[in-house]
Every structure is written in structure tokens, then in C-alpha cells.
Amino acid sequence: MTGLGWQGFAKLVFAQGDALRDGKAERATKPLIIQAQAPLKVQRSFYPEGPEVCHTTILHTAGGMVGGDRLSIDIQAQANTKVLLTTAAASKIYGSYGQSQVYPQGQLAQQQIQIKLEAGAYLEWLPQEMIVFDGAIYRQDLRVDLAPTACWLGWEITRFGRTARGERFLSGEWRSQTEVWQQGHPVWIDRQSLNGGTAMLDSPHGLAGQPVVASLIWLGQAVDQAQIDQARQLWLASSPQGEAGVTELELGLLCRYRGPSSQEAQQWFVQVWRILRQVYWQRSVVLPRVWPL
Amino acid sequence: MITRTELMLINNSLALMSLLQLASSTLPVGAYSYSEGLEYLTQTGAIRDRDSLCHWLEQELSYGAIRLEAGVMVRAYQTSDLDTIHAWNRWLSAAKETAELRQQSWQMGYALVRLCQTLQPTSLVNQCEAPCNFAIAFSLAAAHWQIPLEATILGYLHSWASNLISAGVKLIPLGQTAGQQLLLHLQPQLSQVSQEILTLEDDQLHSFGWGLALASMAHETQYTRLFRS
Numbered sequence: 001m002t003g004l005g006w007q008g009f010a011k012l013v014f015a016q017g018d019a020l021r022d023g024k025a026e027r028a029t030k031p032l033i034i035q036a037q038a039p040l041k042v043q044r045s046f047y048p049e050g051p052e053v054c055h056t057t058i059l060h061t062a063g064g065m066v067g068g069d070r071l072s073i074d075i076q077a078q079a080n081t082k083v084l085l086t087t088a089a090a091s092k093i094y095g096s097y098g099q100s101q102v103y104p105q106g107q108l109a110q111q112q113i114q115i116k117l118e119a120g121a122y123l124e125w126l127p128q129e130m131i132v133f134d135g136a137i138y139r140q141d142l143r144v145d146l147a148p149t150a151c152w153l154g155w156e157i158t159r160f161g162r163t164a165r166g167e168r169f170l171s172g173e174w175r176s177q178t179e180v181w182q183q184g185h186p187v188w189i190d191r192q193s194l195n196g197g198t199a200m201l202d203s204p205h206g207l208a209g210q211p212v213v214a215s216l217i218w219l220g221q222a223v224d225q226a227q228i229d230q231a232r233q234l235w236l237a238s239s240p241q242g243e244a245g246v247t248e249l250e251l252g253l254l255c256r257y258r259g260p261s262s263q264e265a266q267q268w269f270v271q272v273w274r275i276l277r278q279v280y281w282q283r284s285v286v287l288p289r290v291w292p293l
Numbered sequence: 294m295i296t297r298t299e300l301m302l303i304n305n306s307l308a309l310m311s312l313l314q315l316a317s318s319t320l321p322v323g324a325y326s327y328s329e330g331l332e333y334l335t336q337t338g339a340i341r342d343r344d345s346l347c348h349w350l351e352q353e354l355s356y357g358a359i360r361l362e363a364g365v366m367v368r369a370y371q372t373s374d375l376d377t378i379h380a381w382n383r384w385l386s387a388a389k390e391t392a393e394l395r396q397q398s399w400q401m402g403y404a405l406v407r408l409c410q411t412l413q414p415t416s417l418v419n420q421c422e423a424p425c426n427f428a429i430a431f432s433l434a435a436a437h438w439q440i441p442l443e444a445t446i447l448g449y450l451h452s453w454a455s456n457l458i459s460a461g462v463k464l465i466p467l468g469q470t471a472g473q474q475l476l477l478h479l480q481p482q483l484s485q486v487s488q489e490i491l492t493l494e495d496d497q498l499h500s501f502g503w504g505l506a507l508a509s510m511a512h513e514t515q516y517t518r519l520f521r522s
Contacts, residue, residue: 175499186387191361191499204339205352205504213503232514245510247391254390256510258503 005068005109010036010058012074014081014121019051029054029081038062040071043088049286053082057290058127064092067099067107067137074114077121077150082281086288087127095135097171097196106137106172113142117150117220122281124273125154128291129262132160132174134167134196139175144219146182151220153276154178155269157262160194160201163211172196180219187251188219210242210258214265218276219252227275231255234271240264246272311438315431316448318455322404322427327397328460328520330508335464336515339504343471346461349504350454350479354486357502359453361388363446363490364498366432370442375420378429385426390502391509393522400521401427405434413437446487454479460520 012034019028028051036042039062045054058073065071077083096106117123125142132138144152156176160169173195180188200206207213231246231253242259255272257265274285318324331349334340340349353359365385369378389395402425409418409430416437418430428449435445455476462472512522 177499180387186384189384189388190390191388192501193356193499194501199352200356200501203348203352203504204334204345205349205357206501208504243507243511245391245507245513247393247510247513249392250386250395256390256503256506258507 005066005070005107006039006062007070008037008040008060009072010034010040010042010074012042012056012085013076013078014054014083015078016080021051026051027080028052029077029083031056032078040073048289049283053084053283053286055084055086055286055288057086057088057288059088060091064094065109065111065138066094067096067103067109069109071111072114073112075123076116077118077123079118079147080120081118082122084124084126084288086290088290090128091130093130093132093136093138095133095172096137097135099135106135109136109138111138111140113140115142115144115152117144117146117152119147119149121147121150123150123152125152126273126288127156129157129159129266131162132158132169132172134161134170135172136169137173139173140177142176142178144178144180146180146187146220148183149220151218151280152180153216153218153273155214155216155266157212157214157257157265157269159212159262160196160207161211163260168211169194169201170197178215178217180217182220182251188217188249188254190215190217208243208258210260212242212257212259212262212265214257214262214269216255216269216272217249217252218254219249221280222251223248223253223276224279227279228253230275231272234275235268238264238268240268244268308438308440308444312435312440312444312448315434315438315440316452318452318459320405321408322401323521324401324452324456325459326520327401327456327522328464328512329394329397329457329522330505330512331457331460331464332518332520333508333512333515334504335461339508340461341465343465343467343475346458346465346467347475347478350457350475351482353502353505354450354454354479354482356500357505358388358390358394358500359450360486360490361498361500362426362428363450363487364493366428366446366449367442367491367493369429369432370436370445373417375417378417378420378433379422382421382426382429385428386424390506391513393509393513397522398426398428399424402430405430409434409437443487443491446490447483450483450487451476454483463519
């Protein structure tokens with residue numbers, strides 16, 4: 001017994017090329033390198049909004065991560081490419097604490113994601129909800145490196161405990177670090193950490209008794225006050241159950257959500273995403289077909 | 294003739310007075326104009342009395358952004374290399390979760406750097422690149438005055454708590470005596486947290502403060518505001 005679980009990886013490189021449409025050459029984003037090792041799999045790219053934006057879905061074929069699993073995803077978007085990445089289903093992090101006689105303290109499940117965006121590239125990282133089971137011990141490190149004119153939109157939607165069956169995050173540890181760097185300098189550092197079963201679950205300073213937290217981050221291009229106001233109005237207009245806020249970052253925008261429903265968070269994020277795409281890329285949103293929305 | 298013991302005493306008393314000056318609520322950096330979300334939280338009732346304010350401050354000290362900030366202060370204090378100082382200063386700016394919290398840190402930092410141009414003309418704090426975060430400026434000014442590191446962190450956290458209690462006294466409102474009782478009550482935790490912060494590895498600089506981030510974002514659109522954060 002080595003204590004090691006799946007050691008999966010995926011590598012995705014996107015490059016600019018040409019595509020013929022109606023007899024005319026158009027700019028296209030094409031997958032240059034797609035490699036994956038179980039349990040990760042990358043589905044064939046598709047182009048629901050034309051050749052310029054490449055939609056690609058990453059699939060976890062084992063259903064979820066257990067203690068000892070390590071996943072590593074390496075993404076590179078070359079100059080002027082436009083990429084939308086999502087996951088085929090909700091991610092699950094199974095409980096590890098107290099689950100095994102060999103490892104009564106549980107084992108770490110770890111995921112590392114590296115995203116490099118070259119000049120003029122625009123990448124959307126839109127994974128579906130992650131469900132962190134009670135007893136899960138999980139660490140995620142997401143690092144984005146932006147070239148000066150590159151732009152990144154990402155979100156993370158996390159549910160603590162399988163709330164449908166009344167489960168809460170009473171034991172275990174969750175860490176999620178998102179860092180965005182530009183030319184060797186940090187532009188967004190978000191290092192989150194939650195210990196299961198502590199006062200953080202119910203404190204108004206922490207989760208305030210809610211199971212879901214979510215963030216949307218847009219970086220690489222400063223936003224106008226108008227977009228911040230719009231994002232706030234969209235939230236208020238949705239008669240929300242949870243709490244949310246919008247603020248300006250040094251080179252972008254941040255939305256945070258805390259509440260009962262990952263769907264509520266995602267629906268609002270889609271609306272904000274729609275505005276940002278429209279204003280900065282003059283494109284409407286085409287929802288990935290794998291989403292249950 | 295001054296003996297060695299006397300010199301140490303003089304040094305210690307100088308350090309103590311310097312710390313009292315730096316951590317004083319009369320330091321002209323405008324700390325009193327920031328509530329760090331308390332103005333919103335008292336409006337919603339999430340903070341409504343001494344106990345709920347106490348709980349909030351304890352959670353922030355144990356898991357919040359203030360802990361991460363103090364961890365960065367340790368790193369700025371311990372180096373005289375400007376590149377390292379600038380790297381941590383930028384790191385701290387990038388870790389500020391909301392526009393108001395970032396502006397607060399930069400504006401108070403700017404005021405302290407301005408002050409130090411006169412009070413500490415040879416200090417490294419004058420070379421901190423703008424925008425300089427308040428925690429970085431405080432740390433460099435403390436190092437210049439040879440205030441021991443642990444006392445620096447303790448003084449910083451104490452002045453932070455004292456300022457927020459003072460905001461709470463106005464907002465909830467609480468009696469002045471209740472505010473002072475609360476500050477006294479926080480002493481053991483302030484002492485414990487400042488010791489823990491000295492031992493944190495870089496990888497242990499993390500926090501969990503969704504309540505603060507949401508309150509600070511909501512404060513940006515609060516209808517009537519006495520405070521700037």
C-alpha cells in the first residue's frame with residue numbers, strides 16, 4: 001500500500017490558425033497539443049460560436065477525488081487565442097478523514113492548475129461546482145500568468161458538505177489558492193483555507209451557516225464603474241437568497257457569493273460574464289452544452 | 294558614565310515610547326475614518342452588541358486578513374533589501390479583497406510615509422514604492438526605531454483592535470467602558486496571535502474572511518456612510 005491514488009495530468013496548448021468559413025479565411029483557435037492521463041480526459045473541442053473561440057471540456061472519469069489523488073492541469077493559450085474551458089460535471093472531493101484504518105487522519109487530495117496566457121489571449125475558466133464532502137482534505141493551487149494584453153475570466157463555486165442529505169463540513173481541511181501574476185508581479189492573491197467543524201462554519205465572519213461560496217474573477221483589463229454597477233443591479237434584480245458583492249480589482253473585477261445555492265451563484269455569474277464579454281469582446285455568451293442550467 | 298544596564302533600559306524605554314507613538318490613535322494617518330465593514334455589519338445587525346463585536350474581532354485575528362497582513366509585516370521587517378520589500382508590498386496589495394480595503398491601506402500608508410520623511414529621514418520607509426501599504430510602512434518605521442519585531446506586531450494588532458472597537462463604540466453604540474473592557478478582554482488572544490504570526494511559513498499565509506469581503510463590498514454602496522471603509 002503506497003497511499004498514492006490517481007496521479008492524473010492534462011496538458012492543453014491552444015494556438016492560432018485559420019479556418020475557412022463560407023469560402024473566407026477566418027481567425028481560429030485550435031488545440032495544438034491535447035494530452036491527458038487517467039483519470040483526466042479532454043473531450044474533443046467544439047466551436048458553437050464560430051472558429052475564433054475554442055470550447056473544450058475536461059472530464060474526470062473516476063467521478064471524484066479521494067485522499068492521495070494528485071491532479072495536475074497545464075494550460076497554455078498562445079497569442080491572440082480565445083478559449084473557453086469547463087468541466088463535464090460537478091467535481092467531488094470525497095471524505096478522507098476517518099475513512100481508512102491505514103490513514104485515520106486522512107490523506108490529501110491535491111489539484112494543481114497552471115494557466116499561461118500569451119499576448120492578446122483570452123481564456124475563460126468556468127468549471128462546474130465543486131462539492132467538498134465532510135472529511136475531505138483538499139488543496140488546490142490555481143496559478144495564472146498573464147502577458148500584458150492577455151485577459152482571464154475564472155470562477156470557482158464550492159459547496160461544503162452534501163447538503164441535500166443534511167451533511168455539513170464537520171471535519172477535514174480545504175485550501176484553495178488562486179494567484180494571478182503579470183510579468184513577475186502578483187495582481188491577485190486569494191489564499192483561502194477552511195477547517196472543518198470550527199466556528200468558521202457559523203460565524204458571520206466566515207460561512208454564516210451557508211454551505212456555498214463562489215467567486216468570479218476578471219483580470220487583465222480594468223473595468224468601468226458602469227460594469228460594476230450593472231453586476232450589482234443584476235444581483236439585486238434576481239431576488240436572491242444568498243449574499244453577494246462586487247468590487248474593483250487593480251486590473252479587473254471580483255464578485256463574491258455566500259449562500260445556499262450553487263445554481264443561484266452560477267446564474268448570476270453567467271449574467272456578469274455576459275456583460276463583460278459584450279463590453280470587452282463584443283461577443284455574446286454561448287453556454288457550454290454540458291451544463292445542466 | 295552610563296552603564297550597560299542603563300543603556301539597555303534607555304534603549305528599551307526608547308523603543309517602548311516609539312511603539313506607543315507609532316501605535317497611538319493620534320498618529321495622523323486617519324485610522325479613525327475606517328471601520329473595515331463594521332458600519333455595514335452594524336446596520337444589518339450582524340454586529341449589535343459587545344459580544345458580537347468581540348466574536349468578529351476574535352475570528353478576524355484567528356482566520357482573517359489581518360493575520361495575513363501581520364505575517365507580511367514580519368517579512369518586510371526582517372529585510373533591508375528593497376526588492377524584497379517591494380515584492381511583499383505588491384503581494385499585499387494583490388491580496389486586498391476589495392477596493393475600499395485596498396484604498397484604506399494605501400491612504401494610511403501614504404500618510405505614514407509622508408510623516409516619516411520628517412520623523413525618520415534616513416529610514417527605508419522613505420524608499421518604499423508607492424502605493425505603500427500601511428502595514429509595510431508601519432513595519433519599516435518600527436524597524437528603523439529598533440522596536441523589537443514581536444512588539445511591533447503586537448502594537449500593530451493592538452492599534453488595529455483599538456481602532457475597530459472605537460468604531461464599534463460609535464456605531465453600535467457601546468459605552469466607552471464596554472469598549473475598554475473589550476480591548477482588555479482581547480489581550481491574551483492578541484498576545485498569542487502575534488507570537489504565532491512570527492512562526493508562519495510563507496505557505497501558511499492564508500485566510501478565510503467571506504464575511505469581511507462581503508461587508509466591505511456592501512459598504513461601497515451603503516446609503517449613508519460616516520466611515521471610508
